[in-house]
Amino acid sequence: MTMTAMAKPEAPSGCFPRAENRCHVVSNAPMNSEYRLLVVDAPETGLSAYAGQFFHLLCPATATEQPFLRRPMSIYRIDRENGQLGFLYKVTGKGTRALASLAPGDELNATGPLGVGFSLPEGTKHVAMVARGVGLATLAPLARMARAQGAMVTAILSARAPEFLMSRDELEAAGARVIEVNDVAGNSAPQEVINRLRDIHAETPIDFMATCGSNRLLGLTRDLCSEWRIPGQVAVEAFMGCGLGMCFACVVPVRDAQGHEEMKRVCYDGPVFGVEEVTAW
Amino acid sequence: MVDLFVTIGGVHMANPIMPASGSIAEGMADLVDLGKLGAIVLKTITPDIRQGVKPPRVVEYTDATLFSIGIPSKGPDYLLNHTVPFFARFGPPVIASISADTAEDFGTLAGYITDPRIAAIEANISCPNLRAHGRAFGMDPVAAAEVIRAMKANTDLPIWAKLTPNVGDIAEIARAVEDAGADAVVTANAILGMGINAETMTPRLGNVVGGLTGPAVKPVILRMVNQCAEAVKIPVIGCGGIATGEDVVEYMLAGASAVQIGTMNFVHTAAMEQSIAWVTDYCTRKNIARVAELTGALKLPVDQNSEQRGAVAL
Numbered sequence: 070m071t072m073t074a075m076a077k078p079e080a081p082s083g084c085f086p087r088a089e090n091r092c093h094v095v096s097n098a099p100m101n102s103e104y105r106l107l108v109v110d111a112p113e114t115g116l117s118a119y120a121g122q123f124f125h126l127l128c129p130a131t132a133t134e135q136p137f138l139r140r141p142m143s144i145y146r147i148d149r150e151n152g153q154l155g156f157l158y159k160v161t162g163k164g165t166r167a168l169a170s171l172a173p174g175d176e177l178n179a180t181g182p183l184g185v186g187f188s189l190p191e192g193t194k195h196v197a198m199v200a201r202g203v204g205l206a207t208l209a210p211l212a213r214m215a216r217a218q219g220a221m222v223t224a225i226l227s228a229r230a231p232e233f234l235m236s237r238d239e240l241e242a243a244g245a246r247v248i249e250v251n252d253v254a255g256n257s258a259p260q261e262v263i264n265r266l267r268d269i270h271a272e273t274p275i276d277f278m279a280t281c282g283s284n285r286l287l288g289l290t291r292d293l294c295s296e297w298r299i300p301g302q303v304a305v306e307a308f309m310g311c312g313l314g315m316c317f318a319c320v321v322p323v324r325d326a327q328g329h330e331e332m333k334r335v336c337y338d339g340p341v342f343g344v345e346e347v348t349a350w
Numbered sequence: 351m352v353d354l355f356v357t358i359g360g361v362h363m364a365n366p367i368m369p370a371s372g373s374i375a376e377g378m379a380d381l382v383d384l385g386k387l388g389a390i391v392l393k394t395i396t397p398d399i400r401q402g403v404k405p406p407r408v409v410e411y412t413d414a415t416l417f418s419i420g421i422p423s424k425g426p427d428y429l430l431n432h433t434v435p436f437f438a439r440f441g442p443p444v445i446a447s448i449s450a451d452t453a454e455d456f457g458t459l460a461g462y463i464t465d466p467r468i469a470a471i472e473a474n475i476s477c478p479n480l481r482a483h484g485r486a487f488g489m490d491p492v493a494a495a496e497v498i499r500a501m502k503a504n505t506d507l508p509i510w511a512k513l514t515p516n517v518g519d520i521a522e523i524a525r526a527v528e529d530a531g532a533d534a535v536v537t538a539n540a541i542l543g544m545g546i547n548a549e550t551m552t553p554r555l556g557n558v559v560g561g562l563t564g565p566a567v568k569p570v571i572l573r574m575v576n577q578c579a580e581a582v583k584i585p586v587i588g589c590g591g592i593a594t595g596e597d598v599v600e601y602m603l604a605g606a607s608a609v610q611i612g613t614m615n616f617v618h619t620a621a622m623e624q625s626i627a628w629v630t631d632y633c634t635r636k637n638i639a640r641v642a643e644l645t646g647a648l649k650l651p652v653d654q655n656s657e658q659r660g661a662v663a664l
Contacts, residue, residue: 314375
């Protein structure tokens with residue numbers, strides 16, 4: 070019996086689009102000094118995830134900590150062929166410290182897939198993605214989605230230093246052209262990134278942009294999308310209560326075309342919003 | 351075969367387990383068969399449209415959360431045109447929940463939403479986040495009774511009064527709403543609390559104060575349910591930190607006729623269904639034919655009267 074066959078959704082199963090997926094940990098290894106990659110065997114409901122959606126993870130109790138609420142985690146890898154999901158995360162607090170304690174064979178209870186992910190307009194030809202830090206993880210599945218729809222993908226990855234840069238291999242495997250920038254090299258300032266994007270746009274016109282992980286990158290994405298009159302989307306992060314649109318804890322102000330602001334739920338109305346709708350990622 | 355049927359303040363329920371107001375929304379239907387619940391209690395609405403308080407809105411503690419949401423509300427028309435039709439199709443009775451700035455507004459809103467698809471209205475007189483008067487209606491027996499009387503004057507639907515635990519003597523409030531005509535009391539809403547970040551020297555909640563909920567509050571609310579059940583003849587609905595079927599049984603033994611599960615729905619979406627199954631097994635194992643027999647079946651020491659439970663010498 071394979072691990073995949075053992076993984077099954079928590080009741081109820083069948084006609085429900087989301088579930089408390091009882092996954093099994095395949096690996097949970099450090100990728101560099103900051104990030105770890107958690108790979109799990111997931112049941113079918115979990116594998117129905119698409120780019121930009123997330124799972125709400127029940128963090129295991131450790132000897133010293135017992136996180137009460139689940140933790141939202143964007144999907145880094147959706148591998149339907151092998152029945153696996155991947156989560157790329159940085160250990161920053163109680164929840165991620167608990168996740169880091171998971172060992173191969175352990176169960177991970179992952180509610181999902183949740184939220185509204187990226188939607189690429191039909192006929193999109195060239196997607197430009199700009200991401201920094203943990204935002205890189207969120208955009209990786211979008212590269213696959215875009216390639217599957219026949220679009221070309223250019224990804225600008227930003228990091229504090231080259232050793233903190235993640236996802237290059239994942240993005241290249243997905244068929245994206247990858248450009249790295251970092252603070253040490255001094256080529257990650259917004260104006261530098263804008264110049265790069267203008268050059269790329271002049272070469273092959275960009276008709277969709279996506280961003281995650283930095284307010285400055287969100288700002289420049291919004292400006293360029295407005296200038297080029299193309300759609301752009303951002304994946305927003307928030308500390309959540311329920312992850313299902315029930316508790317209204319994870320709200321952010323969202324602006325409509327008339328400039329009217331309404332508090333919307335990151336978990337249920339998002340986490341992906343139009344770049345013109347939100348002020349912070 | 352255990353009979354799980356209960357009748358609570360005019361509402362007939364297939365079992366005594368329902369969600370607490372604000373703990374489920376449309377998203378829950380993507381994971382859970384809502385048709386299996388005893389009732390479906392909706393999120394509180396206000397007469398006006400509200401956005402809620404400034405984030406951050408939640409702080410996590412061990413087995414507890416401190417929430418301050420501020421009742422975001424799309425108003426009564428959205429409730430009647432969207433929320434009620436969405437939940438009515440699952441089958442269990444739908445309970446609306448309302449809040450307002452004045453007793454008269456409670457009455458007007460109760461009348462406005464009176465509809466055959468709604469089985470009862472819960473009066474949220476206890477939300478600790480209300481800023482209207484700096485003090486919740488439920489903290490004052492006179493104000494609490496005024497709200498219930500205003501609602502009863504405007505609707506024939508059963509009224510459930512959801513009490514606040516932030517009072518010295520909750521039995522006094524329970525008696526006041528019973529006298530005003532309430533058909534049941536829900537004990538209780540969240541315990542007022544505060545969170546502070548030592549590093550930043552700032553409050554952890556945008557609204558500074560919030561309501562403590564989750565399994566950690568269970569002993570406090572269990573005591574209050576017991577006090578309310580001994581004070582009034584109308585049914586008491588227990589609500590406070592229930593996570594499992596065993597918690598449900600404890601609340602019923604203390605005097606509750608039904609229960610609401612709140613915060614645990616955020617962590618385990620299967621909590622309500624699993625609790626129904628556990629209570630069924632418990633009754634079978636204990637040879638209890640009707641779940642209603644559990645209400646108030648607590649075996650107390652014979653030499654301690656209920657007055658003695660109003661205080662404790664530590």
